[in-house]
Amino acid sequence: MSLKKAIRVWQRHFTLYRKIFKSSLVLNFVDPILYLAALGLGLGFFIKDINGIPYLRFIAPGIIASSAMFATVYECTYGTYVRMHYQKTFDAILSAPINIYELITGEILWGATKSAFYGLSIIIVISFFGLVDSILIVLLIPILFISGVIFAQLSLIAVALVPAIDSFNYFYTLFITPMFLFSGIFFPLEGFPPIVSSIAFLTPLYHIVNISRALAFGELTIWEDLIWLLVVCLILTPVSYKLMKRRVMT
Amino acid sequence: MVVVFGKGLVKDYSNFRAVDNINFEINKGECYGFLGPNGAGKTTVMRMIYCFTLPTKGELKVFGMDVYKDARLIKAKVGVMPQDDNLDIDLTVIENLIVYGRYFDIPKKVSKTKAIKLLEFVGLVDKADISIQKLSGGMRRRLLLARALINDPELLILDEPTVGLDPHSRHILWDSLKVLKSKGVTIIVTTHYMEEAEEICDYVAFMESGRIIIVDKPLNLTKRFGGNLEKVFMKLTEKH
Ligand SMILES: Nc1ncnc2c1ncn2[C@@H]1O[C@H](COP(=O)(O)OP(=O)(O)O)[C@@H](O)[C@H]1O
Ligand SMILES: [Mg+2]
Numbered sequence: 001m002s003l004k005k006a007i008r009v010w011q012r013h014f015t016l017y018r019k020i021f022k023s024s025l026v027l028n029f030v031d032p033i034l035y036l037a038a039l040g041l042g043l044g045f046f047i048k049d050i051n052g053i054p055y056l057r058f059i060a061p062g063i064i065a066s067s068a069m070f071a072t073v074y075e076c077t078y079g080t081y082v083r084m085h086y087q088k089t090f091d092a093i094l095s096a097p098i099n100i101y102e103l104i105t106g107e108i109l110w111g112a113t114k115s116a117f118y119g120l121s122i123i124i125v126i127s128f129f130g131l132v133d134s135i136l137i138v139l140l141i142p143i144l145f146i147s148g149v150i151f152a153q154l155s156l157i158a159v160a161l162v163p164a165i166d167s168f169n170y171f172y173t174l175f176i177t178p179m180f181l182f183s184g185i186f187f188p189l190e191g192f193p194p195i196v197s198s199i200a201f202l203t204p205l206y207h208i209v210n211i212s213r214a215l216a217f218g219e220l221t222i223w224e225d226l227i228w229l230l231v232v233c234l235i236l237t238p239v240s241y242k243l244m245k246r247r248v249m250t
Numbered sequence: 251m252v253v254v255f256g257k258g259l260v261k262d263y264s265n266f267r268a269v270d271n272i273n274f275e276i277n278k279g280e281c282y283g284f285l286g287p288n289g290a291g292k293t294t295v296m297r298m299i300y301c302f303t304l305p306t307k308g309e310l311k312v313f314g315m316d317v318y319k320d321a322r323l324i325k326a327k328v329g330v331m332p333q334d335d336n337l338d339i340d341l342t343v344i345e346n347l348i349v350y351g352r353y354f355d356i357p358k359k360v361s362k363t364k365a366i367k368l369l370e371f372v373g374l375v376d377k378a379d380i381s382i383q384k385l386s387g388g389m390r391r392r393l394l395l396a397r398a399l400i401n402d403p404e405l406l407i408l409d410e411p412t413v414g415l416d417p418h419s420r421h422i423l424w425d426s427l428k429v430l431k432s433k434g435v436t437i438i439v440t441t442h443y444m445e446e447a448e449e450i451c452d453y454v455a456f457m458e459s460g461r462i463i464i465v466d467k468p469l470n471l472t473k474r475f476g477g478n479l480e481k482v483f484m485k486l487t488e489k490h
Contacts, residue, residue, distance in 0.1 A: 004355070012349050016340050088336035094302055095332065096353035096401075097325040249303065250263070 001101045009093060009106020010113070025121070032067045032122050036060060036131075039186060050188060053217075060131040061216035062185030064122045064140065065147070065208040071118035072148045073176060076111040076155030077168050084159065090248055104244050108152040115148025116141050134218030140211065143222075146229050147208040153233075153240035154204075160243035179203045184210070204232060251278040252314075253405055253436045254299055259308035261294050261460075268294045270460035271308070276453075278404075281427070281437040283447045285483065286457035292440035293333055295457075296409050299438065300330050312405065326354065329403030331394045333410045333440075337382050343393060344369065344378040347400055354401040361400065368396040372426060388419030395426060406430060408439040412446060424449055444479035448472075454479070456486055 351361030
């Protein structure tokens with residue numbers, strides 16, 4: 001496994017993205033701003049505050065985390081599947097001196113890059129509206145890269161297992177959407193039976209939301225969540241590589 | 251000098267044998283054709299030679315190197331024109347070449363100069379900066395050939411290079427291949443167009459159901475069986 005060769009794959013995706021990025025960048029902001037406007041302002045009118053925090057400020061850090069997640073997950077489910085199955089980009093890459101592990105690493109690094117990049121762009125917008133208290137939020141960028149690696153690996157596992165592209169519906173409906181709703185972005189989980197927070201604890205989004213919120217308020221109480229992310233990253237690595245290798249090579 | 255050497259080569263997909271114990275030897279500067287009907291196993295043989303898939307069993311050496319161990323070194327010296335068009339549809343013609351060159355660690359400056367030369371060679375230089383979605387089928391095939399040449403390969407593998415092309419485009423591609431051959435590039439080609447094999451191949455191996463049933467020079471075959479290669483093919487596949 002050569003990192004340089006993995007970066008060659010990353011560069012290919014970067015070259016393509018640079019061409020469409022101007023037209024897609026504005027679109028990136030639409031979703032997060034809609035959530036902030038509809039829920040933050042709309043629902044916030046009735047809720048006022050959660051644990052003493054104004055509602056809009058409560059959800060803003062979570063929206064950074066979820067936007068980054070969605071960027072990675074779209075890239076590494078639909079994007080990867082199209083490259084692998086329809087455009088045969090993988091065949092082209094694997095005919096050059098790049099092996100399957102380097103190819104998978106390139107996909108993951110690219111997915112993680114999108115997480116960090118989308119996170120950064122949403123942070124800029126949200127700070128512009130004055131919704132972030134602390135400069136510590138910049139620490140979130142590298143951490144979003146780590147959570148991006150996790151979401152990329154989870155997506156690749158989905159790619160390796162789905163029989164066809166429309167099967168991603170199951171991945172989104174049964175996994176991504178519930179995770180998005182119950183990760184503590186919109187409400188604290190304390191109101192639910194303990195089983196809900198136990199399940200949330202097992203999902204990566206919950207931890208990156210915790211980290212994002214802590215940093216946004218200038219607190220460094222992120223270590224437990226960060227360790228959780230690192231451990232899960234390590235656990236997922238052999239699984240995602242093995243399943244993807246099987247999917248691509250046979 | 252032997253460039254590709256296969257002995258007792260087998261490839262199984264789950265419980266299906268796609269390539270069944272074949273032997274062949276391809277020498278430097280030759281154009282060697284694998285012929286046979288769809289499903290005969292031609293693409294599978296190509297994919298083993300360019301180290302895309304490993305053989306299940308048998309010996310396979312390319313430039314004297316072992317495909318089981320030296321895939322990266324082999325790939326660096328091989329150019330591949332795949333059966334399925336896998337150009338990057340979001341990139342321009344020249345970007346396709348530069349991005350591909352990067353996989354071989356060719357610096358951008360070098361690959362740019364190279365890309366222009368290759369586009370001249372395949373007659374696409376005036377199309378360098380347009381989106382490949384605007385290319386005709388024949389032009390896309392020529393671009394695939396140019397891309398396969400970006401690393402100055404000593405061995406060129408072409409899997410059904412002219413499938414679906416009109417006769418004119420087909421002749422343009424054949425002419426390019428003849429030029430490459432005259433420069434000493436070894437060429438392996440699969441096809442089910444007998445006319446194509448007669449035109450460019452020094453040797454042809456007929457495959458059927460994963461086996462090579464005969465190998466010879468096209469001329470010898472037509473002499474031995476009478477008629478053109480098309481007739482030879484019909485006779486050979488009838489017997490089995
Ligand atoms: N990845 C694969 N998995 C299972 N079977 C395959 C795979 N690739 C090819 N085959 C089968 O192997 C046989 C040979 O295929 P191929 O090498 O593509 O033949 P050709 O190129 O001569 O048309 C065919 O029956 C094909 O269905
Ligand atoms: Mg084929």
